[in-house]
Every structure is written in C-alpha cells, then in structure tokens.
Amino acid sequence: MITTYTLFGLTIYICVVLIIGIINFNDTIKKYIILTLSVIYNGFIGYIDTFVILSLYAYFTNRPKGSGYSVPESEAGFNFLLGLIILGIYLILLIPINYCMKKFGKVNLKIYSIINGIATMLGIMIFWIFIDKNRRLF
Secondary structure, eight states: HHHHOOOOHHHHHHHHHHHHHHHOHHHHHHHHHHHHHHHHHHHHHHHHHHHHHHHHHHHTOOOOOOOOOOOGGGHHHHHHHHHHHHHOOOOOOOHHHHHHHHHHHHHHHHHHHHHHHHHHHHHHHHHEEEEEEEEGGG
C-alpha cells in the first residue's frame, strides 16, 4: 500500500510542479492558484502523515510485519535502511514543493504557514475519521 501512496504522491508532485511552471497570470491570481494547489497538496501529505509515521516506527523497531511477528536480528539493518528510504521519499515529497510554492506564489510566510498547517491537520483528521477504512493498511 505504501507503493500506491508513493506513486500517487509523486504524480501529484509532478503535476503541481508542471502547473506552477505553466501559470502566466498576474501576480494576485497566480498567488491564489498556488495557495490553493498548496492546500490540496498539504492536505494529501497530512493524510499520509500518520501512515508514514507508523511505517517508520515499524521499520526502525525491526517489526515491518506488525508487532506480533518477530524478524531475525540479521534483517535489522535492511529494515532500518528501508525506513530511511521511506523517510527520504517523504521528505522529498514534503519540503521542495512547499519551498517552490512559497517562492513562486509570493505569499507572506506567516499566512502560508498557517493555511498549510491547517490543511495538514485537516488531512490528519480525515485519516483518523476514516480509520476503519484505513485499518487494512496496517
């Protein structure tokens, strides 16, 4: 399931970057379009935050198949490496697009941070509201 989220996230990332490069409106319209795209993107990132944190915990504690399954200690390094790869992909999805959107949107940093923080929290809340549907992820 993490592969699906990763591919979906990378697809959204590429689309948002391409849309940012294409927009040639005046500055105020461009600012609102980029802010809207940023809210949608950070809402998605907020939705997968909980899943990524739980996956990182599972890999870093050497329990990738759940708490009831014991993995041999010889695989601990491999599981730690997979956890680092997941963390790297997550940070690549999170940081550069927000930096570019802030830079190209010419939005006040305080306003940008507050709006996208709220969007991320809404994404996390939506994940927990639909936890029964997301239970199969774990």
